[in-house]
Amino acid sequence: MSEPFFAARGIAKRFGGLLAVDDVSFALGKGEVVSVIGPNGAGKTTLFNLLTGQLAPSAGEVAFNGQVINALPPERRARLGLGRTFQIAKPLVTLSALQNVMVGTFLRHPRLHDAEDRAWAVLAQVGLAHRAELRASQLTLSERRRLEVARALALEPVIILLDEVMAGLNATEIGEAIALFQRIHGAGMTFLIIEHNLKVVRAFSERVIVIDHGRKIAEGSADDILSRPEVVTAYLGSRRH
Amino acid sequence: MDALLHVLVIGVLLGGIYGLVALGLNLIFGVIRIVNFAHGELVMLGMYGAYLAYSLLGLDAYVSILVVVPALFVVGLVVYRLVLQPLHGESSMQIFATFALVIIFQNVVLAVTRGEGYSVPSRIAGHTLELGDVRVTVSRLAILAAVTLAAVGLHLFLQRTMVGKSIRAVTQDRQAARLMGINVERTFMITFGVGSALAGLAGVLLAPIYTLSPGIGGNFILAAFAVVVLGGLGSVAGAYAGGMIVGIVEAFAGYYIDPELKQAIWFLIFLAVLIVRPSGLFGQPGAEEIGFREQE
């Protein structure tokens, strides 16, 4: 397997005088689960925005399935099979949960009834079928997170990028979420996750990439990285889980 | 050469008028981000205020500034508090409400004056001066002087006074301003008052030039928006320069291209600037984004 499934090569982003992301490279194989960890403001979300096309890189390239996708806008990348959630959940507030997901399912199913049927299936998959007809604005935080994931799943992606999707959830909700992701992973999905919660990282990652000040400072298996004292110290005391 | 100078002078004087009207709108649109359609009507109220001051108190137009401008300040405060503040965050409804105000203001004045046209004489205004080959009336020069003074005054106000500084803070970042203890709502209200007062000033100075009619505000409002956008939101120098640009372009277009097309020309320039650089010629890039982030 010469071409990695999804890769960033020398990605960098400069905002005026600030180098937010500096020469980051990594590669994902199909079906891998990789977590990106690092302190606040390290540039993780900026990195995501570069990968999904929300931002254009100042240098480097992003490759998906062997194709360099730098020039593609976010919607084209989504159509190629790249799904993402946003750190600040962006539900379409005046629409129902069902309609939110339909916006996603319409991509592969242009007809109303097909899109609707698929949306019900996705909602069932994330456990929101019973809340389908409520307005997105009426959902709880955990439900909104699941809606974000649902909308990404609705695109039938082959790789999904999750941005701090566990933030603010309680232990039960986190457990449910991990179970959901493991089910999806079992069906062949590739995951790239930004996550602060190290328990989640340990439970649901094969590899971990550490980003600090925009640079990749470490990469390895989850067990290896998370047992390094400097990584653990950087996190202890700054976040409560 | 003569013609060029003549057109230039006309353009600059016209620019003074546009700049003066736009100065207040620049403050309102630039700071609070309200599309205040009724700004032209505030100018109109200033004009009629000058007339009232003349007919009731015998005041010369330029003296009545002392009465009309504070009155318009109060009108602005009231309008903001009663109509615009309750609709905070609903920009469509705000536009709707200002449009309702246009209809109300125009027709109240129409009903009160029963459609009679008025004019406001001024002992000083009628005189003409000769600059080289060009004859200029004092009234238009006075406007040019006024807009320059007002722009400088406004600039100093924004830079040096506490109120002015809080207005600038609120323009740049409402959240941060709030966190620093600035009462954003009150700042908006004062801003609207000052903007209205400036509109009143424009009205008084324009009164000797135009025949008063309730609908006269409509002549200025679109040009005022064009000036505000061209010059750059929240930039006093921008409003001043924008006014000059619009005035000069209109004068030149009117003379060299076609008088019938002159308005279309600066509208097109305005559109070009809006599309290429929405923050305006003198505004900070990205300035137009502020104010929409909070409207959630």
Place this chain on the structure above:
Amino acid sequence: MDATSAAYVETRAARAGGIPRVQRAAALYLGGLILAFVPLAVLSNDAFWLTVLTYTYLFAGLAVAWNILAGFGGQFSLGHGVFFAIGAYVTATLFVDHGLSPWVSLVPSALASAIVGALIFLPTFRLKGSFFAIATLAFNEVALVLANYAESLTGGPRGIQVPFRAGFANMIFADSRGYAILMLGFMALAVGVSVVLMRTRLGYYLLAVRENEDAARAAGISVVQVKLRATALSAALTAVGGALFAMYVRTIDPPTLFSLPDVGVKFALLALIGGMGTIVGPVLGAFLIVPLESYLRALLGGSLPGLHLIILGVVMLLAALFMRRGITGVIDAALVRWRHRRRHV
């Protein structure tokens, strides 16, 4: 079928009640149409109210057309007068100069308007909220100046007069009821288009773009394409309204067509007051404001000048302050309260 899928199919069937959605939408639509026809049936012998009703139907349709781009798409346009005028000018010119039946001219009118709309709105789509509104306003003003100037095309300031040659093919009716039915048909068309649109992918994508462009892009939506399509549709419908208007009043000129308070901004006002972003909202807004305005003018127009407009302005102001979401918002809120009370008895 696994357990999860079975569960969802069951939930869905239970909720739908077994009635296929298409038929329910069609039934509602036809019911609404009949309801809208009632005033016509009742008032057809009163010349004054017949005229009012004709204008009401027309502006209801125009407000619905505007709402497609502004309410559903979130693009608050104040430049729809341009599309209205294109429809009027194209149809009137083709009829007067070439004897082409207005029914046929509706197609080139709509097409021209859609193309112009797509072209001029495209560069402005990146503008936010109020800036977009002002830019479209500028379009209206430029078009006004150009219409006055291009005398050979538009008849200049005098405009175009359509001679009274009655006949169905000419879309000129000796009996005013013909016009009322024509405008009702236009309203039905506009509402029908709205209803169908909201059951298609474009409709959903439009809503998504309105709510959050970033999220829309992440869902694979080409924001620019969606906005363009909505603009073309909205402009085309508006142009049809303009064409019908031309054949109704039979004298069109720039001050009338590009008048902001009577045309360009009015579409927005009617939709706002009725409820922007809903299908029936603009219709309700038109049915409130147009008759009210005409009635006030008839009642008070002779007395104090401007009085009827003062009252109208105050009504509009109060509506803005107390009916933030328009008439449909008030109805929605009442329904929520009613359901809440029922559940907690």
